[in-house]
Amino acid sequence: MDYRKALEHAVMYIENHLGSDIKVEDVAKAAGYSYYHLNRQFTAILGESIGSYIKKRRLADAAKKILYTNRKIIDIAMENGFESPEAFSRAFKAIYKVSPQTYRQNRLDTFIAGKERLDSGLLDHLARNVTVHPKIVELPEIKVAGLRGETTLRDNRLRELWDRANSLYIQIPNRIPNGRAFGICEACAENTLYTMNDDILFTEVAGIEVSSFAGLTEPFVQKIIPGGRYAVFTHRGTLGMLPQTFDYIWGTWFLTTKEEMDWREDFELYDERFLGYDHPDSEVDLYIPIR
Secondary structure: OOHHHHHHHHHHHHHHOOOOOOOHHHHHHHHOOOHHHHHHHHHHHHOOOHHHHHHHHHHHHHHHHHHHOOOOHHHHHHHOOOOOHHHHHHHHHHHHOOOHHHHHHOOOOOOOOOOOOOOHHHHHHHHHHEOOOOEEEEEOOEEEEEEEEEEOOOOOOHHHHHHHHHHHHHHOOOEOOOOOEEEEEOOOHHHOHHHOOOOOOEEEEEEEEEOOOOOOOOOOEEEEEOOEEEEEEEEEOOHHHHHHHHHHHHHHHHHHOOOOEOOOOOEEEEOOOOOOOOOOOOEEEEEEEEO
């Protein structure tokens, strides 16, 4: 049996029993594998254990009901498999950083921790095209010159920004020969990225590496990537799937890693491995700042 097919069966079983007393052994039985082997593969491909995935899917399902219905929170907690309101509140605060009551009162709809249901397409993407366990690297400061554009997750205009930037790069002075290109997300100040929903406006700088900012004029902007520690994920495939990779980073890895986030800006690095926006063999490195 194909491991990815087994994972699909496991995920389907979990989704159909979110409100039940799910035992991981039952999930493994539904997938046709031993718990030991299925859990190892689940962790290797998805970056978390079966138990962790079940817990976060229950919380995500409960969060939507808290936000979009008027049902009592205690009823929602029980329906999603929590044995008491206290246990639900503790688990909810650990992921969403606020109580269920505050979440409802403030109409919060967070980007982080929104554990979406896995489908076969996303499962295949995570299995083939994402490094679920990042490299930890130390970077020196990097100077970048480029263009700034605005977008939202729902109305993604970054491709237009990059097309325009690529046509104008020849005008940038002090370019480093065969230098790297960077997409720098400027939504990270004050934790904006990690609570971002589809409609929140953020800016990105699409630029290339330079040795100096001397002689740089409009419409170009200066940007310095601070040195420090970063967790580096590699995204493979078209950039149209990049949001799904970020969903994994902020919805899974961020919630389980022992690394502490640093509020420097995260960025994408494009080098000779990037073969084009729609190329299935393109590779892009995603740098997440850590302390």
